[in-house]
Amino acid sequence: MNLRKSILDIQQLKSDGKKISMITAYDYTSSYLAEEAGVEIILVGDSMGQVVLGYDTTLPVSMEDIIRHTQMVIRGSESAHIVSDLPFMSYQVSVEQAVSNAGRLVKEGGCQSVKLEGGEKVCNQIRAIVDAGIPVMGHLGLVPQSVNQLGGYKVQSRSQDGVRRIFRDILELEKAGAYGVVLESVPREVAHVLSQKVKIPVIGIGAGPDCDGQVQVFHDLLGLYKDFNPKHSRIYANIGDDITNALSNYVSDVSSGDFPNDEESFHISATVISKVFG
């Protein structure tokens, strides 16, 4: 039986005025830990490009990457809603391509919904995926798959034109049938108004506290990714340092001969040894 939260449960949280917490996870263990912490939504994000696969951007992430990691995440949790990212160039080419790849994420990966980036320009894709029975989450503001067009990872929607554009985009996404939208790196004031202007939940990342929910990258909250520390992330634990300390203690115990000790070893009787080796 499927115990996972549905998109209706997620939307109900907004109607009830309850904040939604969402976090990325990329494998069984991170999913298990997120589930234990009680997050409502787990995102199998293409941010895995940087924090798991070691690329500079999300652009090289493939459908196979997302499918494989979605399968791991599914096995680690049972009640969180799982949404997986459609990676770069898996939905931009055509509506048919978008529907077919969204179907693969659900069928082969096992997620309940998919997320894609962009506004008006991807509304045909959103409508078609939703018509195929697959819920879609939108993503506006700083859209990392368009980093080359944006000229870097910059805060968006700071000009009148920018604010007008994102307002139009979010209304179009809602009309196209998106069940929710991620708003990344936009001024708090913009996110506040947009969250009130649409019925669907607005999940912010670097968009201030007035959104209907928040999403963060697992590695950023836990101090696991040292290459970049976004201003909008709060570091709740320095697990990267803890891991490095633990591993360097291991290295020095191995080199001194202190590890493993007798209690950490297995034994057989001396008789067996003497019968074999004399």
Ligand code: KIV
């Ligand atoms: O891939 C990802 O982790 C994301 C979040 C930044 C929202 O899209």
